[in-house]
Amino acid sequence: MSDWKTICRVEDIPVLGARRVARPGSTDVAVFRNAEDKVFALLDRCPHKGGPLSQGIVFGESVACPLHNWTIGLADGCAKAPDQGCTQRFSVKVEGGVVHLDLEELNKSAAEAVRYEATQV
């Protein structure tokens, strides 16, 4: 059984928009809401040049990265061809209009993301 962390209400995310979940010490997570009120969560970092996906334009089940307009699938975190690369997905649970993220994933990947950044330098 996983522990779920309460993030916000679905209405707190704009339709066809996103909010940012701050994770001190590691990369933020972006939570998205599409026109059908489906909620998705991805690492807030485009696989291309690290742009914050939470700031992009959301359409269908995709988001366009605000830096160079790569299209990233919200469900799989992967760039649309011919671009290549994926960003990390996070499990989302919506219950009674409240958005939850998996606590373990949030914590675990925080450490991995730190390692990732360390190797980038």
Add this chain to the structure above:
Amino acid sequence: MKKLKLVMVGNGMAGVRTIEELLKIAPDLYDITVFGAEPHPNYNRILLSPVLAGEQTLDEIVLNPVSWYEENGITLHLGKKVVGVDRARRIVKAEDGTEAEYDRLLLATGSNPFILPIPGKDLKGVIAYRDIADTNTMIEAATQYQHAVVIGGGLLGLEAANGLMLRGMQVTVVHIMPWLMERQLDNAAGKLLQKSLEARGLKFLIGAQTQALVGDKDGRVMAVQFKDGAEIPADLVVMAAGIRPNTELAEKIGLHCNRGIVVSDTMQTITDARIYSVGECAAHRGVAYGLVAPLFEQGKVCATHLAQFGIGLYSGSQTSTKLKVTGIDLYSAGDFIGGPDCEEIVMSDPYGGVYKKLVIRDDKLVGACLYGDTVDGSWYFKLLREGRKIADIRDKLMFGESHLGDTGHEGHNKAAAMAAADEVCGCNGVNKGTICKAIKEKGLFTLEEVRKQTKASASCGSCTGLVEQLLMFTAGGDYSAAPKKKAMCGCTDASHQEVRDAIRDEHLLAIGDVHKRMGWRTPNGCSSCRPAINYYVLSTWPKEAKDDPQSRFINERSHANIQKDGTYSVIPRMWGGETTADELRRIANVVDKYKIPTVKVTGGQRIDLLGVKKEDLVNVWKDIGMPSGHAYAKALRTVKTCVGSEWCRFGTQDSTQMGKDLERALWRMYAPHKVKLAVSGCPRNCAEAGIKDVGVIGVDSGWEIYIAGNGGIKTEVAMFLCKLKTAEEVLEYSGAFLQLYREEGWYLERTVHYVGRVGLDYVKKKILDDAQGRKALWERLKFSLEGEPDPWFEFDKAAVDTRQFQPVGA
């Protein structure tokens, strides 16, 4: 559900492209069977010439290997010629007895070479130039024999001749017409081409009429005989006297043919609705196309109908031609011969090997023929397709679109001369080698495909001409897909203009209304059409349409400029570039308080604070207490001024005050793209007004107005619009021009491109000749801007969602 059956006869480029398009949109609709008469999978027929010339190998020109057919579950019958179709029982029959049932049949049988009906045409060593077998015959002949004769001095004939010569044969080209490539070149360019090919070692017999081919005792050709009795030795004769649509099968099974299999705009044969036809065998509105781009367009349309979407009509293409002989550049399009009702502009430098002819009718470019320097071919082709009036650019027309102002590719204009490591696209850092590799490996044919795959020319577009040249000699053939209009994006077939028109004519107020009315294919558009439509509804229906912040790019949604690390930059407005000690002190305090890492003076006489965290934006704005500079928006940016008559000993007008007045009148003005103004107080023009969207230059007797200048990717000097007496007039004329641009410009089109599209004369007519119209435009702009909020302070009114500045889940 049981799958439908699709059978394709012909395994060439147009047909297989149609299947590829079909698989993209309806992968599971059909069981597909393909019959190909040749024993090879689909290959790039255009590249047979480089293979013959020894520049590429056969393996390199295969587009779809046999494995591709397997992976897509396509039944492939190679080397089987289809000889009959039972249309009643819907069965295709091949020569060897193979049969296949169909629900839909696609005929893509291509074309056959035209064989001159002369004695000796069946001798050994007499071939056409059409497929891999012909090419191999020629390559083999070159190892054993010496004399080759090519009959036909058209595109194909010259390529064959060039290839055979490179393989060591002595080649004579026999051409019955008065000059080479008479369908693609005029007399002068044809002669230049002949000269340069002669310098390479080809021989020509121009105007010679072939009478017979003479054979030796073994039945192999040994000479070509002409009408005048002359004879030349020939061990190999290549007939390249044109092609004819291959309608043999179609005629046999009773389909209506007239210079091709007659098809409608949906690529359906007019005889049998179950049978489609694309490619060189199809006659659409009386034309059978022989170039790749139109055929691929046909394929795309055909695929949508096979997929039962029932959308898309093929309405014909305009075509242009280039020759694939390495080192020879020639290009032609449209009606380049001209006639008594035409005017010509000609530049001829026979010694330098450059010749250009432009044909103009009714003030429009209708044809172009270029030899030696073809970099502007695509620009001429664009002018030709758009049918734009050219009076205002006539004096520059001959010199092309690219000139010193173009940046980002080191001034290169001949792609062939570039090294593989040379950068072609300066925006996205793509070099020649990368582009050529992508074209070869991914089988790209069109500019759009190259842009998608490599990003080359996908940003500013100034290297488009170079990329097209690369496509030309890497993929071969023509590259210019020439749709008459350009769809806004993949979500729709509608163009920007059609969307603007519909919004105006039908009073559409919201993005969703536009989607519904115009049949958008996607549920809520994409990142390219949504911002455009949002701008269109707002600019067309001010005070009525509601802004949708989620359809704006991040910069306009957060009212700051996103930087590469995800922080933002803040540029407060400084009216006319003037500031005060008080403002500077507040800025300095903010820099300290929020630990802003970089402070930079911009080119627009303002101050840029870089590296501001998103959470701090609201407080930074508040503490600075200056209006938004809109430096992040497709809107009025800055009005740059010189010091003017107030201080300057040369100043004739108070340019700073004029600039401030303009900026106060126009700020908060959203537009299709960013808008920059400048005002100089005398002709020394210290404010650089010559490269602004609107440049105002004070002279002793008043103000000169210049429009549509540009200082960016394409440096373009602004054009003189008019001279005015008073400051009020400057406001009215500038405002009216900008409102015209706001109402008619396409999203992301700068004024330089807008005026380039509609023409300066049109703008003059609207702004100078029509006083009432001008005043109405100016009034409409004032109405739009009246009471517009400052987004840094009036969040509700400006529809700024302040939730974005704070994270959730803390």
